[in-house]
Amino acid sequence: MGERKTFPVPAVARTISGRRKEAARDWMAPDAGPREVQLRFVTELSFDEYRKQRGWEAATSSRCPLCEAGSCHFHRLGTYMRKVPAVAWVARYYCPESHTTFGLLPDFYASRMPGTLDMIEEAATKAESAPSVEMVADALRPADAPDAVTLGAAPRSSGSGCGCSSRARSSRRSRG
Numbered sequence: 001m002g003e004r005k006t007f008p009v010p011a012v013a014r015t016i017s018g019r020r021k022e023a024a025r026d027w028m029a030p031d032a033g034p035r036e037v038q039l040r041f042v043t044e045l046s047f048d049e050y051r052k053q054r055g056w057e058a059a060t061s062s063r064c065p066l067c068e069a070g071s072c073h074f075h076r077l078g079t080y081m082r083k084v085p086a087v088a089w090v091a092r093y094y095c096p097e098s099h100t101t102f103g104l105l106p107d108f109y110a111s112r113m114p115g116t117l118d119m120i121e122e123a124a125t126k127a128e129s130a131p132s133v134e135m136v137a138d139a140l141r142p143a144d145a146p147d148a149v150t151l152g153a154a155p156r157s158s159g160s161g162c163g164c165s166s167r168a169r170s171s172r173r174s175r176g
C-alpha cells in the first residue's frame with residue numbers, strides 16, 4: 001500500500017550477480033550462445049529526454065563487471081533496440097572471455113520486460129485498486145488500441161479445439 005519503492009519486479013530483475021549460479025540460470029539458457037546481462041545505467045533523464053539527447057551514446061562502462069580489471073577484452077558493441085513505449089536504443093558492451101553481452105539499461109526502463117518502470121508502476125497501482133483483471137486491462141490497454149487483443153478475439157485460440165489435447169490424442173494414437 002503506497003510502498004512504491006518496494007514493488008518487487010524491477011528490484012529483482014535488476015539484480016545482477018555474475019558469480020551466483022542460481023541467479024545465472026534466470027538469464028542463461030542451457031547451451032545458449034553468449035550470455036546477456038543488464039547493467040544499470042544510472043541516469044536522471046526521463047525516457048523522453050534520453051531519446052532526445054540520444055542518451056545511449058553517453059552511456060559508458062569502464063570495465064567488465066565479471067573479470068579482474070584489465071584481464072579481458074571488454075569493449076563497446078553498438079546498441080540494441082527497445083520498442084516500448086517508443087523506439088530507443090540501449091548501449092551494449094561485450095566481454096569475449098566470458099562470452100557475455102552487457103546492456104546499459106537506463107534507470108527508467110524495466111529490466112527483462114518491455115516498457116518503463118513508470119508503466120509497470122501504473123499497472124500495479126491500477127491492479128491494486130481495480131475490481132477485476134478485465135477492468136485493469138481495459139484501463140491500461142483499451143480495446144480500440146491498434147495492438148489490442150480483446151476478449152472477442154481471444155476465443156479463437158482458447159476455445160473448443162485446444163492444440164495441446166489434439167496433439168496429445170494423436171501421439172496416443174501413434175503409440176497404440
Ligand SMILES: [Zn+2]
Pocket residue numbers: 064065066067072073074095096097098
Ligand atoms: Zn570480462
